[in-house]
Amino acid sequence: MKTVSTNNVSADRHDDHKPSGIGRWLFATNHKDIGTMYLVFSCIMFFIGGAMALAIRAELFRPGMQFFDPGFYNQMVTNHALVMIFGAVMPAFVGLANWMIPLQIGAPDMALPRMNNYSFWILPFAFTLLLGSLFTPSGGPAGGWTMYPPLSLQSGNSFPMMIFAVHLMGASSIMGAINVIVTILNMRAPGMSLLKLPLFCWTWLITAYLLIAVMPVLAGAVTMLLTDHYFGTSFFNPAGGGDPVMFQHIFWFFGHPEVYILILPAFGIVSEIIPTFSRKPMFGYDAMVYATASIAFLSFIVWAHHMFTVGMPLAGQMFFMMSTMLIAVPTGVKVFNWTTTMWKGSLSFEPPMLFALAFLFLFTIGGFSGLMLAIVPADYQYQDTYFVVAHFHYVLVPGAIFAIMAAVYYWLPKWTGTMYDMTLAKWHFWVSTVSVNVLFFPQHFLGLAGMPRRIPDYNVQFTDWNMVSSVGGFVFGFSQLVFVWVIIKAVRGGPPASAKVWDADMPGLEWSVPSPAPYHSFDTPPDVH
Amino acid sequence: MDHAQPAVAHDKYYVPHGSPWPFFGSVTLFILMVGAVMTLESGGIGQYVLGLGFLLLFGLFFGWFGTVIKENQAGIFNMQVDRSFRMGMSWFIFSEVMFFAAFFGALFYARQLALPWLSGEGAKHLTSVILWHDFEGGWPSNGPAHLGPSGSGSTFETIPALGVPLINTALLLTSGVTLTVAHHALRAGHRSVLKVFLALTFLLGFLFVFLQAREYHEAYTELGLTLSTGIYGSTFFMLTGFHGFHVTIGALMLLIIWLRTMNGHFTPQRHFAFEGVAWYWHFVDVVWLGLYIFVYWL
Numbered sequence: 001m002k003t004v005s006t007n008n009v010s011a012d013r014h015d016d017h018k019p020s021g022i023g024r025w026l027f028a029t030n031h032k033d034i035g036t037m038y039l040v041f042s043c044i045m046f047f048i049g050g051a052m053a054l055a056i057r058a059e060l061f062r063p064g065m066q067f068f069d070p071g072f073y074n075q076m077v078t079n080h081a082l083v084m085i086f087g088a089v090m091p092a093f094v095g096l097a098n099w100m101i102p103l104q105i106g107a108p109d110m111a112l113p114r115m116n117n118y119s120f121w122i123l124p125f126a127f128t129l130l131l132g133s134l135f136t137p138s139g140g141p142a143g144g145w146t147m148y149p150p151l152s153l154q155s156g157n158s159f160p161m162m163i164f165a166v167h168l169m170g171a172s173s174i175m176g177a178i179n180v181i182v183t184i185l186n187m188r189a190p191g192m193s194l195l196k197l198p199l200f201c202w203t204w205l206i207t208a209y210l211l212i213a214v215m216p217v218l219a220g221a222v223t224m225l226l227t228d229h230y231f232g233t234s235f236f237n238p239a240g241g242g243d244p245v246m247f248q249h250i251f252w253f254f255g256h257p258e259v260y261i262l263i264l265p266a267f268g269i270v271s272e273i274i275p276t277f278s279r280k281p282m283f284g285y286d287a288m289v290y291a292t293a294s295i296a297f298l299s300f301i302v303w304a305h306h307m308f309t310v311g312m313p314l315a316g317q318m319f320f321m322m323s324t325m326l327i328a329v330p331t332g333v334k335v336f337n338w339t340t341t342m343w344k345g346s347l348s349f350e351p352p353m354l355f356a357l358a359f360l361f362l363f364t365i366g367g368f369s370g371l372m373l374a375i376v377p378a379d380y381q382y383q384d385t386y387f388v389v390a391h392f393h394y395v396l397v398p399g400a401i402f403a404i405m406a407a408v409y410y411w412l413p414k415w416t417g418t419m420y421d422m423t424l425a426k427w428h429f430w431v432s433t434v435s436v437n438v439l440f441f442p443q444h445f446l447g448l449a450g451m452p453r454r455i456p457d458y459n460v461q462f463t464d465w466n467m468v469s470s471v472g473g474f475v476f477g478f479s480q481l482v483f484v485w486v487i488i489k490a491v492r493g494g495p496p497a498s499a500k501v502w503d504a505d506m507p508g509l510e511w512s513v514p515s516p517a518p519y520h521s522f523d524t525p526p527d528v529h
Numbered sequence: 530m531d532h533a534q535p536a537v538a539h540d541k542y543y544v545p546h547g548s549p550w551p552f553f554g555s556v557t558l559f560i561l562m563v564g565a566v567m568t569l570e571s572g573g574i575g576q577y578v579l580g581l582g583f584l585l586l587f588g589l590f591f592g593w594f595g596t597v598i599k600e601n602q603a604g605i606f607n608m609q610v611d612r613s614f615r616m617g618m619s620w621f622i623f624s625e626v627m628f629f630a631a632f633f634g635a636l637f638y639a640r641q642l643a644l645p646w647l648s649g650e651g652a653k654h655l656t657s658v659i660l661w662h663d664f665e666g667g668w669p670s671n672g673p674a675h676l677g678p679s680g681s682g683s684t685f686e687t688i689p690a691l692g693v694p695l696i697n698t699a700l701l702l703t704s705g706v707t708l709t710v711a712h713h714a715l716r717a718g719h720r721s722v723l724k725v726f727l728a729l730t731f732l733l734g735f736l737f738v739f740l741q742a743r744e745y746h747e748a749y750t751e752l753g754l755t756l757s758t759g760i761y762g763s764t765f766f767m768l769t770g771f772h773g774f775h776v777t778i779g780a781l782m783l784l785i786i787w788l789r790t791m792n793g794h795f796t797p798q799r800h801f802a803f804e805g806v807a808w809y810w811h812f813v814d815v816v817w818l819g820l821y822i823f824v825y826w827l
Contacts, residue, residue, distance in 0.1 A: 019547055027547035109544045111613040114593075118551035125559035129566075160569045164562040171558070174624050182616040186609060216624045220631025227767065230569050232757030234676055235635055238660075241672030241760030243643035250631055313651060520544065 018519055026121075029113035030519065031098045032415075034120050038095030039408075041123060043484065045087030046401075048131070050477050052080035057439075057473035063460050073456035074142035075134060081145035082162075085262065086169045087127055089396065092404045093265040094119075094176045097204050100411060101180065103510035103517060104198045106189030106526040111182040119175035126168035133158035133165075144454060146251060147222065149236040149244050153229050160230075163222045170215040177211035180204050189509070191528035195289065198508055199282065202289050203268030206296045210257045210264075213300075218254040221247060245310050252303035260299045263395060264292060266363075266403030267334060270356045273410050274338050276504045277353035278345030284337040291330035291337075298327045308376050309383045317376045324374035328367070335364055350502070351425040355406035358398055358433045366394030369444065384454075387447025393440045398433070405432075405483060412490055413497035417516030420490035424482060431479040438472030543610050545600070550593035557585040598802075602794065611801055618805040622812050625775070629816055632771065636764040636823060640668050643760070647673055671759025678755045685753035685762070690825040693744050697737050698821050701776075704733035705814050708783075708807055716797050720790070727787045730810070734780030741773045768824055772816055779813045782806045 018024060028034050055076050059066055068076070098116065102109055110116045134140035138156020141147075147166075152159065184197070184205045197205075225247070227233040234240025236247045267288075275282045282288065304312060304320040338360055347353070369391040373379050382388060405428075413419050442465035447453075451462045458466065497515040500506070509528070513521055561582030567575025600606065648666030649657025657664065661673035669687050677683020688694060707729045714722035745766075748754035756766045786806050789795065795803055 023547060026552045027549050029545055029547050112617055113545055114548050114551050115617070117548070118554055121552050121555035122558060125555050125562075129559070129562060157566075157570050160566040164565060168558060168562060174621075178617050178620045178624075181620055182613050186612050186616055212620055212624045213627050216628035217631045217634075220628050220635075224631075224635065224763075224767070227756070227763070232676075232755075233763035233767065234672055234757070234759045235639075235763050237672070237676075238643075238647060239672050239674035239681070240676035240757075240763070241639060241644055241647065241670045242763065243639070243646070246635060246638045246643060249638060250634060253631075253634070311652075 028117050028120075029109070031102050031109045031113065031116065032517065032519065034110075034113075034116050035095045035098030035100075036415075037120050038091045038098060038123075041120070042088050042092035042095055042404075045083050045091065045127065046480070049080050049083035049088055050480065052076045052083065054473060054477050056080065057470040059456050060458070060466050061470040062467070063458050063463055065457060068456065070456045071139060071142055074144075074454065075140040077454050078141045078144055079130070079134065082130060082141075082165075083127070084396075085145065085258075086166075086173075087123070089262050089400050089404070090173065091123060093204075093207070093262075094173075094180075096200075096265065096269070096404070096407050096411075097176075097180050099415065100510060101183055101201055101204060102187070103414075103513065103521050104201055104508055105184060105187060105192055106509050106522050106528065107183060107187035108520055108522050110179050111187050112179050115175050116179050119172045119179065122168050122172040122175075126165045126172065129161050129168065130165035133161035136161070146248075146255070147225060148251075149225060149228065149247050152225060153236075160226065163226050166222050167219055170219045173211050173215045177208035177215075180208040181212070184208075189522070189525040189528050195286065196528065198268075199271035199285070199288055200265070200268035203264040203271070203292050206292050207261050207264045210261050210296055210299065214254040214257040214261075217250060218258075221250040221254065224250075245307070245312075248307045248310060249304065252306045253300075255306060256303040257296070257299040259392075259395075260295055262400050263363075264295070266359065266400045267292065269403045269407040269410070270338060270359050271334075272508070273352045273356040273406055274341050274360075276410075276502055276506050277348050277350060277356075278342045279347075279504050280341055280345045281507075282337070283340040283343075284333070287333055288337055291333040294330040295327060298323060298330070302327065305374055305379070308379045321374055321376045325371065328371055331367055335360065335367075348503075350409075351422065351429055352406045352410035354426065354429045354433075355402045355409060358429070359402045359406065362398030362402070362433075362436070363395055366391055366396075366399055369394065382447060384452055385447035386443045386451045386453055389453050390440050390443035390447055393443070397440065398436050402432075408483075408487070410502075411510070412487065413501045414510060414515050414517055416490050416494075417497055417514075418490050418494035419497050419501075420486050420494060424486050424489075428479060428482040428486060431482070432476060435472045435475035435479060439469055439476050440472070442466075442469045442472075543605070543607055548593075548596065550589060550596065553585075554589045554593065557582060557589050560585060598789070598794075601802075611799065614801045614805070618801075618808060622808055625812065626816075629768070629771065629819075632764065632768050633819065633823065636768065639760045639764060644668065644670055644672075669761040671761055674759075676757060676759045677753055677762070678749075678757055679753075683753060683758065685755075685758045687754065687761070687765075688744055688748060688752070688825065690821070693740050694821060694825045697740055698817065700733050700737045700740070701814050701817050704730045704737075705811060707733065708810055712803065712807055715790075715795060715800060715803060718797050724787070724790055727783065727790060731780045731783035731787060734776055734783060734810075738773060738777050738780065741769065741776075765824060768820055772813070772820055775813050775816070779806070779810050782809065 018030075019027075024033060025037060028037070055068070056073070059068055059073055098110060101107075131140075136157040138158055141152070141155055141158045141162040143152035143155060147162070155162070184201055188197070224233065224235040228236050234242040236242050236244045238244070271282055271288055302320055302324045304316060305324045308317055308320070349357075369387065373382055373388065373391055409420070409425055446462055446465050446469075449462065451458055499514050500511050501515060509526060510517070512526065560578060564575055564577075564579030564582045567573070568579050569575075644666045645651065646653040647656060647661055648664050650666070664673035669685075671677055671683060671685060674681040675683050677685055707726045711723050711726035711730060714720075714726060754765065755762050783806055786803055789802065
């Protein structure tokens, strides 16, 4: 642990010497170690949440009740969402931020390394609390991840466990986000002006801002639930002058920016990968930055499109419909810029590029169904049907999660120093991409035909597409084991990767350090041209 | 990497040692939350777990902050680290602003939308006809069922804005001034002025908390105004309660800064902890102004 440093007093460890034993992980301050822990944690949560999803798909394979009672089904639905959002996707992005942001901006580490470790280690405990609630006498939370009162207030012992778990996740996210912002604003190498910042850093900077702005609002909302349940407040009780719809407003004021928290870093990843494998610089870099900022701004004024049917003034519906549709403009700018970047590029199709391309097409499908949902009169038909489920799974699975996989395939050689098994990775891509569409595309039809979400049983006319969807679900679920196998193989060894890794001329500073990246990336600020 | 290359714009980067405190802090939070869950659900042993959690939390603050203060006194933080601390603190305060925004939002929503709708305004005429046809709305209100400590049909009085709340406003605004005087004294190197005015600041803060506690006592015992007094009681106590909690934390932080001052910490150039606490104190002050206007006055 102790190294003798002769030439400086300020940095105590600046060589490649790693601390040994379990202390390296428990007491970590190294951004790469913490990033690795985040990614491993996220992977575990991905499989736990995935197992819940498979339970749901197994139950829905046929009409009638097959395996569970409806209460347990509802617990699966609720926990699948909470685990995937707060346990899988968000920590994966934070893990990537931890690994890559210091490398991309030429910093030695994150700005606040100890707080970094704090924000990670809160998570396993938060999820112990949440998942532990499944084993209480009353079972886990079952009122949906949105926790709408009065339903959520009627949960049993799991109620406070869920609330406090959400508080812990929020604390972790806020600390993580503060760290990202401070790192990007304060730790950039000299010469790296904001408009030279890699787009992954830009999208994370804006994501972190969103996180700090809305996670406290979620904390406030669940605190009100807690006091309504235990201390007799009337926030959501009309008898006392409150309103259950008020919870939905506060929740979605958090919830809609949260949606962009789950996708903006994905935009950043795709904006790194597409130029590399097109061998062209990003088309419209500045426009990408401004589009990201516009999306973030708009995300604060669209929240009520999640609740068009609760009963709100017509003027409110009109406003939220129009503002929601406006988001299509900056998002369109992004999609066009990615496409234009590839225009006349010298394309090659390694696994990261394949996933980025799938993202481009499939996320756009999710974006379009979102536009359909934004139309108030149409939404009266779609609300709470499988169409909504299909919509947000398209933006989250072949959207956010494909981008995460693209990022792992893009940067894995930089982390391990070895090239992974390309053939296996391509298998993973093709099986995933086909099965994810088999899984989610039929859900559009089911929803338009009127199948409600969050119900364990359904009318027989929905059987065929549900069977197709379930088959897709199981194939998709199990094909993710290939992903893990590719990573494990690469960690255990393989052909060494060069510093540049990919056969392209990439400007990013992360490609200027050897593969694997040294334990401490930059002791002194690198030169930026 | 390249050790020979001299750094131009920055000092050499600083990366701290590994530290047990973050992990210790995570365990602490877990114990605290488990204790809270047990207390709320069944009481009994849960209170001891909760108590243990708070004990560990104090240990965490002493241990973690103590380490940082020691490192700082040893002079191993460069200007870049100092800037990171400042940025971190200001973003933390922004998150606090958003936390209060949720409760202010609830207050505005209840007053401007929920209560008028319950009384049949807008498109909600049927609500009034079917459910609460006697309900007039208005503010302050404990809702159509007049919820309160004695169940439905309770009456309550509010705390007049011109009484103790006005005094409390004066106290907090004055504490903002004394803190600024202390800051100027610190920068000018007048240590004795600094000590006196810093002490005045946290004394004013604790006096505020004391008066607020007396108000709460009066509200509970004489005015029928409690946490369960409908939406008025809910918003009133949650907003002023969280604010009072923040004032308490802020005053404790000021006290610690004062103790550090007495020990000769801080220089006219380098005093991040002082400024961080000062920002926090001004934030608490501004929230109070919002509370005074929207909760007590209007």
